[in-house]
Amino acid sequence: MAGTSAPSTEFTGSVSVDPSRRARFAEFWYYFSENRGAVIGFWFFVFLVLVAIFAPLIAPHAPNAQYRDAVLVPPFWQEGGRVSYLLGTDPVGRDILSRLIYGTRYSLFIGVIVTTIALVGGIFIGVIAGYFRGWVDIVIMRLMDIILAFPSLLLALVLVAVLGPGLTNAMIAIALVFQPHFVRLTRAAVMSEKSRDYVVGAKVAGAGHLRLMFRTILPNCMAPLIVQATLSFSNAILDAAALGFLGMGAQPPTPEWGTMLAEAREFILRAWWVVTLPGLAILITVLAINLMGDGLRDALDPKLKRS
Amino acid sequence: MFRFLLGRIAVLIPTFIGVSIIAFSFIRMLPGDPVALLSGERVMSAERHAEISHQLGFDRPIVIQYLDYLWGVLRGDFGTSISTKSPVLDQFFQLFPATLELSLCAIIFAVVIGIPAGVFAAIKRGSFFDQLTMGTALIGFSMPIFWWGLLLIILFSGVLQWTPVSGRISLMYFFPNVTGFMLIDSLISGEPGAFKSAVSHLILPTIVLGTIPLAVIARQTRSAMLEVLSEDYVRTARAKGLSTLRVVGVHALRNAMIPVITTIGLQVGVMLAGAILTETIFSWPGIGKWMVDSVFRRDYPVIQGGLLIIAGLIMLVNLIVDLLYGLVNPRIRH
Numbered sequence: 001m002a003g004t005s006a007p008s009t010e011f012t013g014s015v016s017v018d019p020s021r022r023a024r025f026a027e028f029w030y031y032f033s034e035n036r037g038a039v040i041g042f043w044f045f046v047f048l049v050l051v052a053i054f055a056p057l058i059a060p061h062a063p064n065a066q067y068r069d070a071v072l073v074p075p076f077w078q079e080g081g082r083v084s085y086l087l088g089t090d091p092v093g094r095d096i097l098s099r100l101i102y103g104t105r106y107s108l109f110i111g112v113i114v115t116t117i118a119l120v121g122g123i124f125i126g127v128i129a130g131y132f133r134g135w136v137d138i139v140i141m142r143l144m145d146i147i148l149a150f151p152s153l154l155l156a157l158v159l160v161a162v163l164g165p166g167l168t169n170a171m172i173a174i175a176l177v178f179q180p181h182f183v184r185l186t187r188a189a190v191m192s193e194k195s196r197d198y199v200v201g202a203k204v205a206g207a208g209h210l211r212l213m214f215r216t217i218l219p220n221c222m223a224p225l226i227v228q229a230t231l232s233f234s235n236a237i238l239d240a241a242a243l244g245f246l247g248m249g250a251q252p253p254t255p256e257w258g259t260m261l262a263e264a265r266e267f268i269l270r271a272w273w274v275v276t277l278p279g280l281a282i283l284i285t286v287l288a289i290n291l292m293g294d295g296l297r298d299a300l301d302p303k304l305k306r307s
Numbered sequence: 308m309f310r311f312l313l314g315r316i317a318v319l320i321p322t323f324i325g326v327s328i329i330a331f332s333f334i335r336m337l338p339g340d341p342v343a344l345l346s347g348e349r350v351m352s353a354e355r356h357a358e359i360s361h362q363l364g365f366d367r368p369i370v371i372q373y374l375d376y377l378w379g380v381l382r383g384d385f386g387t388s389i390s391t392k393s394p395v396l397d398q399f400f401q402l403f404p405a406t407l408e409l410s411l412c413a414i415i416f417a418v419v420i421g422i423p424a425g426v427f428a429a430i431k432r433g434s435f436f437d438q439l440t441m442g443t444a445l446i447g448f449s450m451p452i453f454w455w456g457l458l459l460i461i462l463f464s465g466v467l468q469w470t471p472v473s474g475r476i477s478l479m480y481f482f483p484n485v486t487g488f489m490l491i492d493s494l495i496s497g498e499p500g501a502f503k504s505a506v507s508h509l510i511l512p513t514i515v516l517g518t519i520p521l522a523v524i525a526r527q528t529r530s531a532m533l534e535v536l537s538e539d540y541v542r543t544a545r546a547k548g549l550s551t552l553r554v555v556g557v558h559a560l561r562n563a564m565i566p567v568i569t570t571i572g573l574q575v576g577v578m579l580a581g582a583i584l585t586e587t588i589f590s591w592p593g594i595g596k597w598m599v600d601s602v603f604r605r606d607y608p609v610i611q612g613g614l615l616i617i618a619g620l621i622m623l624v625n626l627i628v629d630l631l632y633g634l635v636n637p638r639i640r641h
Contacts, residue, residue: 154583
């Protein structure tokens with residue numbers, strides 16, 4: 001965002017002289033922490049990870065436990081609310097807070113798996129396209145164009161219809177749809193690095209194709225990929241929730257946030273909390289990751305640095 | 308320019324063939340017997356199966372089947388719906404105006420608010436207004452729009468009772484379908500209150516579908532504007548003593564608009580994906596809801612045909628955006 005105070009000279013001095021990993025991280029953190037929103041997003045994300053890990057310890061109830069005597073209880077601050085169900089209960093008497101806490105696990109898991117598949121696959125294909133060029137490149141890029149010709153959610157929806165509804169298939173479909181973005185970015189980065197002196201040097205020194213592709217070139221192409229990975233992480237959570245909402249993602253009674261919304265839809269005019277809270281959880285999670293992504297872009301993109 | 312056009316089309320042809328192969332093979336990748344899936348008949352005798360199989364051409368080599376399919380598509384035959392028995396293309400043309408009307412309203416909503424917001428945020432960089440606008444834009448960008456739609460329904464339809472919950476117009480009104488656009492049709496029908504009803508049905512879906520494009524356009528306009536404002540020619544214009552309005556409105560805005568136009572073009576795909584969710588929430592009878600319903604009804608010919616038509620549509624729009632871009636910015640053509 002806007003905070004642009006000049007770095008102190010002694011700090012940048014030490015950064016540019018010392019190329020060690022620790023100094024590089026210090027430089028990264030310096031630029032990253034200039035963006036207040038990014039730091040807030042980062043700490044919130046850490047909080048979510050902790051919630052996901054310790055869900056069984058934090059959650060007051062089991063996520064699928066039904067309390068027959070407590071159906072559609074409002075949050076505790078409203079009339080009729082009970083302290084034992086802080087955020088109220090859903091139409092079959094399950095504690096919403098506990099379900100939201102367990103839902104964190106699903107959302108983060110979806111983000112990690114989808115991003116990993118799309119990133120690893122995309123890098124592999126992209127490096128090959130950018131390194132070899134020629135007909136390999138043409139075939140790969142046309143294939144990616146074909147995937148990009150469909151609206152992502154529609155393609156994911158149809159893929160899930162083919163593979164069968166469920167969380168695993170939804171993740172595979174979303175990862176496949178996200179892949180082309182990574183392929184394009186990697187290819188472009190590899191093409192611009194390929195003719196640099198250090199690559200030619202390594203080639204002359206006798207490095208094989210695989211070494212050149214993955215050890216020499218790839219590490220220098222990571223910055224845009226990391227930024228794209230953050231974006232994919234948040235989009236994966238959104239798309240998986242959308243599929244869950246349409247009934248094509250995680251199936252009930254899984255406490256996935258989108259699926260929770262779908263189950264609560266018919267109660268929107270009677271019980272605001274069953275609809276509002278899962279959506280709010282999706283929004284703030286995605287927002288935190290996007291804030292972090294903005295900070296990463298500022299910190300990693302040399303063009304934007306110090307502009 | 309002509310060569311540029313030919314080059315763009317040459318790239319599109321293999322992509323379209325690929326898309327048609329996906330649509331063609333999709334039905335054959337499904338678990339189960341494609342003959343039963345395509346005809347919609349679950350239980351049939353061996354003779355009946357052989358008859359339909361022959362009718363659909365399944366007894367011929369796969370390459371011939373594909374070429375047949377492609378030839379049909381080129382003549383406008385996208386298959387026949389199992390549930391309504393009407394051609395897929397007819398259904399598409401019946402429902403498409405609803406989606407087009409909604410998308411146009413959403414994009415106008417996004418542009419009319421997004422561009423001024425981005426411009427002012429750039430001019431007042433670092434101010435409270437800038438931070439507020441960009442903060443709001445990031446929230447809009449992170450919004451699960453299906454939830455956003457439900458929230459607006461709770462507030463405006465539930466609590467305030469200002470807007471209806473679903474559909475395109477109140478059931479009280481009947482008038483001929485002339486253009487397919489409810490706003491125009493209701494206006495020329497002359498029925499009192501019909502236009503107002505159509506507008507009130509359109510407001511919430513427009514806001515929901517326009518939210519993400521609005522956020523993207525506002526962010527893109529701000530960063531394009533910031534880049535342009537630091538250019539030499541803007542400084543020159545300022546030094547000449549031109550008013551801020553003229554510098555920003557004439558010199559800077561025009562150049563900043565080039566990347567923004569591309570962004571707007573890219574929103575078409577985003578809109579169609581958004582239409583799937585928005586139309587489902589508001590029971591809006593457009594192609595997004597049509598596709599979702601077909602997936603649930605297992606109406607595979609519709610899914611197959613709809614997939615191909617929608618992909619073709621997006622490719623066409625992208626081509627037009629590319630051409631417009633080439634027209635605005637001659638450097639692109641080479």
